[in-house]
Amino acid sequence: MGTENEACPIGDKPKAQNKTAKSASSKGVSLFSYFAIVWTASFLCLLLHIYLINSQRYLPQELYDKATPETLTGVVASKPIYTRFSFLAPVDFDKTPATPIFNDQEQAQEQEAGSNPNLDPTVEAANEPPPKFVEKPQDAPMKFIRDIIRCDTKLISQGEVYTRLTAQQAFEYKHEYDRRNSEVFTTTLPKTAILLGIVIICFGACLSCLRGNFFERTSRANMTITIVILHFLMLTLSHHIFMKYLPGSSLHFFTLLPLALFPILSAYLQGIRFGACIAMLLSVITPIMLNDEHSFSLFIYSLVISIIGIFSFHSVTKRNGFLKGGLVIAAVLTLLNAFFIWHLQIDVPMQEWVAFFKDASNPPWFTLQLIIAALVNGFIILVAMFVLPTIFERCFDVITPVALRELAAEDHPLLEQLYTKAPGTHEHAKAVAAMAANAAQAIGANKLLAKVCGLFHDIGKLKEPACFIENIGAGQPNPHDELTPQESAEKIKEHVIYGKQLAKKYGLQRPIMEAIACHHGNDLIAFFYNKALKEAELNNSQPPNIEDFQYKQEQPQRKEVVIVEIADICEAASRAEFINWKSIDLETIKPFVDKLIMAKMQRRQFDHADITLAELSKIADSIANELCIVYHTRAKYSDRKQPDPQTSITTSYIPPQPQQNSNNLRPAP
Known part of the structure; x- marks a missing residue:
């Protein structure tokens, strides 16, 4: 017998080669079309995210109604303000002693003279004049210093009255917030779009290496695209809802955001290896989309909770398994929050616990909010895993455990x-x-x-x-x-x-x-x-x-x-x-x-x-x-002789008689 090439006529070889080339060409076209769809969807979600940031007023309404810090002073805050980035603003001198200070009159004079290096961060350190170190007398007017206010700092709580300091900080934050948002279209958008394209191309290459025929099955590829697009939409809408109605720190947002949902769904529908690939992709995309200052922390946060969620849900076949998975998600989120509170050096929880031990009427709201958010996240994933697999099963012809x-x-x-x-x-x-x-x-x-x-x-x-x-x-x-x-x-x-x-x-x-x-x-x-x-x-x-x-x-x-x-x-x-x-x-x-x-x-x-x-x-x-x-072997059963009814001895059953008390007395209870 000859080989396959020998068995085929010579004239058929170019046809086979043309067929192979056509197949490779169509596969390349399909890969390009899938990449174009995912990148276009991510770009549109990014535009929606930027549009919502620029069109919606996420900061308290009084910051838009009042023109100056002086008019804002004495107003009651309608909602809390957590900083989304680090910025330069006035802080209380009493809390940061032995640092350069200024009062309002000195600040106005230096602004007019253009010689205040603290108000111009572009001035090089070598050209800055030596700082003035003074001590604050008890009867002196309030003086402030300019210092870096870190990301996730709580400027004011809901119901709290604006002081001159908090009003100045809020206006400084609003000014920086508006400036950054105005530069999004010229700086952030092009960079983010290019990064998303690079990440999506790398992900497609990894899928081709992992499963060479992955893109040949239209339903499977379409389901993957749908999962990625839904994750984009979830990020955009969740950020909008959180900023508009549930203002809080980055940890509150990370904890409420169901980052593990779509990696878990992918593993549940297509296997644990594919779910791990989706977890890596979405963990990289999430910080790029949100453009958060804690990008690396968000990447670690998303990856850890996604991997643990995959192992908790990927083979669940009973309802109590979903409940256990949701509780595991909540527990892991709580542990991650404890780690990032220490890693990001967030002082609010420790201060609240110290105050709580001194006075039980002041509960540690920051910690309680994080625990409740973790439970809500686990509940969201639990409910979604009850509903979404059935929908995907019918739409994309897959089968669930x-x-x-x-x-x-x-x-x-x-x-x-x-x-x-x-x-x-x-x-x-x-x-x-x-x-x-x-x-x-x-x-x-x-x-x-x-x-x-x-x-x-x-x-x-x-x-x-x-x-x-x-x-x-x-x-x-x-x-x-x-x-x-x-x-x-x-x-x-x-x-x-x-x-x-x-x-x-x-x-x-x-x-x-x-x-x-x-x-x-x-x-x-x-x-x-x-x-x-x-x-x-x-x-x-x-x-x-x-x-x-x-x-x-x-x-x-x-x-x-x-x-x-x-x-x-x-x-x-x-x-x-x-x-x-x-x-x-x-x-x-x-x-x-x-x-x-x-x-x-x-x-x-x-x-x-x-x-x-x-x-x-x-x-x-x-x-x-x-x-x-x-086909195991068994011992052969021997022929058993039946007993002769004439010679067999039969005995009747005599039930045992209860023992009588010799004294005819009732037994003690």
Whole structure:
């Protein structure tokens, strides 16, 4: 036999090359289109984010109504002010002694003279005059210094009256806030758009390396794009709601923001490895989109909570599992908040706890707010994971662990029909499902998916159950005795086609449909092909066309479908091989299983599957062990003689009599 190139005519090679080039070109176009869609969506969300920042008044209304700090002094704050960035502003001299100070009159004079370096941060340090260090007399007017107010500093609380100092700080903050927002379109927007493009390209390259055929499946790629776009929208709208209605520190915002939701959803729908990739992508994108001063802290915050959330939710199949996952999210958020309070040197919680221990009427509101926000975050993710997987399952033709658990219960109408109309096939499917589940667990594949695929892989035999040997009872005629080998092969092949029709009719998801369609691939129906060869030799006729005895389906790609294909042939062949054996052990079964798998490999049935030789070896070991359990040996029962009724002794049952008290007294209670 020649190689594949030798088997093809020379004139067909350019066509194959053109087809390959066309496929590569179309794949490149699809990659570019996916990148363009994601980048465009991220850019539009970024524009929406910037528009909301510039159009909405996130600061207290009194800052917009009052023109000067003097008119703001004495006004009651309508909501608290937390700084979103560090800036230069007046601070109280009493809280920062031995530093350059100025009073209002000196500040006005220096502003007119243009010689106040504290008001002009662009002046180099070498040109600054030496600072004046003075002591504040008790009866002197209030004097301020200019110093850096750090990000997340609370300038004023809701209901608090503006003093001259807090009014000046609030106006300085508003001025810097407006200045930064006015420069967003000229500085921040182009840089952010370029960074987003670079990150998205790198993510697409990583996905192509991780799963080479990822972008060939439209539904899977569309679901990924949808998840990324929804995350963008969630960031934008959450930031708007938080700034407008729930003002607080960055930690409050980080804690309320469900950063782990979409990585958890990705892992739940497409596997833990893919969920980890999405977690990394969204953790990088989130600080870029929000442009927060604590960007690196936000990246760590998002990545840690996403990874822990993935491990908490990715294989949940029961309702209490969702509750546990939500509580884990809340607990981890609380621990992260404790770490970042220490890392960012936020003094408010410690001050509140000190005041609380001195006076119990002053509760530590900052800490309590963070704990409540963590619980709310866990509750949001819990509710979303109840709702979103069902929607994505229907829209993008994927299957969730909960749906797999329901299908594995064996109460599906198709399985009930299989039990009634084709009991032999039903028992075969259950055996295949058990072997496939154990083999999938051995290589780290989806155990539950392998089991469900094994249960449903032969539902197409419902069309003509009597055409399959396992459904032919003792004394019943074999319908293939009256058919030619070609006709028998067509009957056998029809169970795959009819199985796909049933799966579509009953709404079975894509992975199960793949198992039904691909568990034979394009393999040969060897029994009837060999029968046709023998008939051709006896009749001195032309040998049969091998294509008439081959399945016309695609080869399996999922590991779970490969496992079902191997378990299917091993279970069927072992019933024919070992049914009359008296002694079976692992040394007998293991070479038999290896031979069947090797024959599949020689017929190139696993070429399109993402599976390794090491994994195939583990699958063979698992199936061999399972077959040893099925065909275990038992001791022969000896003939038991029935007892002679005339010589047997029968005794009547005499119930025990209660003991009487010798003194005829009632026992003590």
